[in-house]
Amino acid sequence: MTNSAVTVGGLVVRRGGREVVHDVSFAVPRGQVTGLLGPSGCGKTTVLRSIVGVQIVAGGQVHVLGRPAGSPELRRKIGYATQNPAIYADLTVAEALRYFAAILRAPKSDVDRVIAEVDLGAEAGSLVGNLSGGELSRANLAIALLGTPELLVLDEPTVGLDPVLRDSLWELFRTLAARGTTLLVSSHVMDEAARCDQLLLMREGRVLATGSPSALRERTGSADLEQAFLRLIRDKEAAHS
Numbered sequence: 001m002t003n004s005a006v007t008v009g010g011l012v013v014r015r016g017g018r019e020v021v022h023d024v025s026f027a028v029p030r031g032q033v034t035g036l037l038g039p040s041g042c043g044k045t046t047v048l049r050s051i052v053g054v055q056i057v058a059g060g061q062v063h064v065l066g067r068p069a070g071s072p073e074l075r076r077k078i079g080y081a082t083q084n085p086a087i088y089a090d091l092t093v094a095e096a097l098r099y100f101a102a103i104l105r106a107p108k109s110d111v112d113r114v115i116a117e118v119d120l121g122a123e124a125g126s127l128v129g130n131l132s133g134g135e136l137s138r139a140n141l142a143i144a145l146l147g148t149p150e151l152l153v154l155d156e157p158t159v160g161l162d163p164v165l166r167d168s169l170w171e172l173f174r175t176l177a178a179r180g181t182t183l184l185v186s187s188h189v190m191d192e193a194a195r196c197d198q199l200l201l202m203r204e205g206r207v208l209a210t211g212s213p214s215a216l217r218e219r220t221g222s223a224d225l226e227q228a229f230l231r232l233i234r235d236k237e238a239a240h241s
């Protein structure tokens with residue numbers, strides 16, 4: 001068994017008739033939180049979709065937990081929370097989770113566990129259609145946690161959440177990683193980068209840099225990661241001019 005949960009080599013993806021991911025390669029270590037950071041439209045969702053196996057790719061290889069992405073055996077080993085929740089609005093939170101738990105053949109007891117993990121106990125009986133944006137994204141995250149997947153792929157899970165809730169979700173991510181779960185979390189908020197073990201910085205369909213937050217700060221001589229990211233962009237541009 002390798003130490004990488006995900007390996008991506010030379011990934012190329014075309015969407016809407018143009019190339020949006022250009023020759024991207026990286027590895028995601030097991031049992032850690034890896035942050036996929038970059039500005040809106042840089043290709044984060046496309047890369048995550050390629051890992052989950054729902055994206056047609058034009059080139060390269062993506063291996064997940066030792067198998068090619070999209071292999072049927074991976075379905076129950078990966079939890080994927082998309083950016084736009086797709087949950088039936090006319091079910092309650094608990095009903096929706098019971099429904100997904102049945103599909104995933106997750107234990108019934110998982111429903112109460114994941115509701116508690118995302119702190120939605122008070123809304124368990126509320127209709128999904130009546131949830132606030134932040135509650136809805138937590139319900140979406142709860143679905144991804146059903147069945148205790150080995151790999152969690154979370155696309156901007158903290159968007160629209162207040163700082164307290166954001167903090168508690170990051171605590172949960174750390175707890176899950178401590179239990180051995182691999183997390184790949186996308187964000188365009190640089191202050192979340194410092195909470196990750198490893199970072200993949202993307203820009204314009206390419207991986208600009210990889211490494212731990214401290215290694216990236218050190219490499220760029222920057223005090224914070226936002227500055228480090230800007231420095232890396234400037235260095236790249238200078239190299240091409």
Ligand SMILES: Nc1ncnc2c1ncn2[C@@H]1O[C@H](COP(=O)(O)OP(=O)(O)OP(=O)(O)O)[C@@H](O)[C@H]1O
Pocket residue numbers: 015016017020038039040041042043044045046047083188
């Ligand atoms: N369904 C689609 N058809 C055509 N082009 C698409 C489609 N989805 C995304 N794109 C384009 O692919 C590029 C990468 O998009 P992607 O959603 O992967 O970026 P992102 O970094 O996740 O952005 P955000 O942070 O805003 O979600 C963008 O230029 C986007 O316009």
